[in-house]
Amino acid sequence: MSNYMLRSKILIILLFVYIAVVTLCPGCKSRKPNFENCPSIKKQPSISPDYTNTTLPPNIAPTNFIIKETASAYFVRISSEEGEDIDIHSRSADIRIPVKPWEKLLNRNRSKSLLITIFIRNKEGKWSRLAPIENFIAPEEIDSHLVYRLMKPLYQYWDKLGIYQRDLSGYDERPIVLNTAMGKNCVNCHSFHNYNPDRMIFHMRAGAVGTSMILAYDNETYKVDTSTSFNHATSYRSWHPNGQIIAFAFNTVKQIFHAVGKNLDVYDRASDLLLYNVKTNTITTSPKISTSERMETYPEWSPDGRYLYFCSSPALDIYDTDEHPLKKMRYDLMRISYDVQTDSWGEIEPVLLASKLGLSVAHPKLSPDGKYILFCMSEYTYFPLYMPDSDLYLLDTETLEFHKPEKINSDRAESYHCWSSNGRWVVFSSKRQDGLCTHPYFSYFDSNGSFSKPFLLPQKDPEYQQSRVIVYNIPEFVKGPVTIRPQRLIKTAWSEQIVKAKLDPKVGTKQGDQTEETPYKSTLPNAGP
Template sequence: MAHGSRSRFAVIIFLVGITIIAGLWFVRNSPKTIEEYVEVAVEPSISPDYSDIVIPANIAPINFRILEQGQQFYTRIHANSGKAIDIFSKTGQVRISPREWRVLLRTNKGNKIFFDIYVMDAGQEWRKFRSITNTIAEDDIDGYVVYRRMKPIYNWWKGIGVYQRNLVNYDESLVMHGRSFEEGCLNCHSFVGNDPDTMTLGLRSAAYGSSTLLARNGTVRKIGSKWGYTAWHPSGKLAVYSINKVRQFFHTGRMEVRDVVDLDSALVCYFVEENKAISPPQLSDKNRLETYPAWSPDGKYLYYCSAPVLWKDHDTVPPENYEKLKYDLYRVSYDIDSNSWGRAETVLSAEETGLSILLPRISPDGRFLLFCMCEYGCFPVYQSSSDLYIMDLTTGGYRSVTVNSKYSESWHSWSSNSRWIAFSSKRQDGLFTRTYLSYVDHDGEVHKPFILPQRDPVYYDSLLETFSVPELING
């Protein structure tokens, strides 16, 4: 028995050695540059699609796979200044050296970066495709993004976790997992702006009930009530959260069969030092459904979504007229010194847009409001019609961003410098939400999004999990 184990171990060592030697031989015998080639007048197909994008100088390497057929592959990454990065591959997978990548990006902030891709065909002839051109932004992105990962199954709560991902590299660390609460559900994580020193996280557990965890300055305490969608006042002294009677139901004849209705909802204001919650009349109209709060950066206005209640029965699912429900965008003034609320006013009405207005988020510089709109209802991630829109708060004008896809866009957040957004999109296949990043220039133009880079170029091809509610944080 021992002899058999030693034999198997020897075989494994031999195979590993052969693999290493073959790899070294390939690297040593690969040419330093390609001098003879045939030019191809189109860009190569790569996955993920990292072409014609704007990237921050502090992003992890955007590894990818070349989809063109070939025997060997060569990628040269270069810019106006600094040493080029040369990568040879037999599989078409391009894994970029993090050290060389950081130097090249930092040296060329505000400039173009080029990806020259060569493919050797079956006849041993190299083809050079048209260069992929990207831009390195002058503005960095926040160092981390926090998101929720889970299986895309409506009745499977096991395996839900909230994670923190380092955007400078690929490090992902667990914030909290549902297994800590006997496979409970975790959701609605929120921060004071982009500051991770204060965080709230909602949990639902058959064993421990429903509550909210408040983490602040290294300590964690439990708040008895379950917070829904939450917006922290910039002062950090209070938070406004929603209470929702959310129910799920199903359709029989469309790609996304799941749907959600909010049978009843209101907004509640929680004061941290007093450990007290109140529901101002302006935010808890019995004839309306209030949800999705968001503060202006100066803390003087609370924006939120509000819709008229179209049913008398608050228990039947789905209720009557659910497909006609559309939310308006409201705001109400607030004075923190006197703790007084003004009168609610309409910012944008569903009557004007013909769509349901959801998830308002204001850029930290106070210039733009990013939101999404869909055909009806309160849950855009289940609506393929959900698109992102941006409003200029100076003029009140709004427009659809040019980078929407035919699938759902939702759950967006701003970077602390107002130059980047993170959002959830199903554009890859219509089924799984993934985290995408986009640059927003000073005119409010949202540039082509790119999927969150991973160390493994084929990471997303077999991943059966969704990423949702990406929140950009610094620190």
């Protein structure tokens, strides 16, 4: 018998064996399950990150995930009412969804359900179908880009940190500016005018480039020294809708470290508000928002520009020096009217007297239509990032009624947040993953004033967030990419051409700025100085 005939017989035998296996167990031991005959398991599969029972934007990046079910192989079908299903076969539990088919499927099925059906194959080669995961595709898109600061969870010292932008329709993350190119200084408090990526500010602290503000405005860049005889360098900020005025806080910030329990607390020794005009380079204020009797922080303009909202607490002078006042410091939510044309201020109005409830307000953010304020509340101080009890609350600006939306809160700290430009999405920082690192979560806000279950920022590698010890700080939506090159911002940072802010002649030298430490006798357990 020739070798050719022998090979032919072997091939014929192997073919018959394959046909017999497929015939005896149709779909059960194949690479692909038989959808009609595959047995079902009633339980829903566990996946990580938890992209289940939530609402997704039609323009979000694929929500890649890890299947937390033991199997020898996995088959995933992603489907909706219209368009082609997305089928993924994998021997790994790591599921990567192709970008283009995902984009097409979500865009064709706005306001419809998105089903994720997972099949698992056991070691005997038999497939089983798990209960499908059902998500909802929102009709409204999310803003195209998210800007945030990335840094390690450090407190007083830093090495590498930067401000980054992320394309939310994919996985492209690019630096806007890196501190390693600016003498390893601190860069912080980035902000944009009306979600416009061409109008941006951020602050620089210490380092070789000095303390100043970088202003990028309609393709021009400036290095601005915002300190005057009235104020030192500015910090927390809010752009007026007209794009010409920025409200700032200027604070004297202190930290307290603990040897046991919660490791850190942050508080102000002094804090006031001012306005900076980017056109005239002038700083002005009113005694009503810069009084020595109270501390004001976290300014936030109403969408119509008629009111400035802020957080306010009594000055430290009211507290007994026999004990540290930290746990007594509680901030209320206030507002004051302002007329841009006449540069005139109204009277301060209380919006929420949280201190009477034994709580403290931080980060008030008004929805683009002005109907709601999303804010943080915790037991004390204005720095929710280090308060495990910090939760998000929603206030109706017409009735002043507020509540804690259970769906978006967790048993760990929720902190900085931002509304999307259409008012249908919020992004917020949360420590819910491990209690140490903050990560950005998104939630849909419907026309009835309800939030959907939050979902984590999608990554190409679904284990990316769990594998990095990193803090996402100050997530801000923008309507497009920041196009100004990092090299230009770095050149401006190193420039010796510094724009020095001018003080409005109507404003006198600030008195009573309490920058010296008061010798409190600490009653906090193991509190540092």
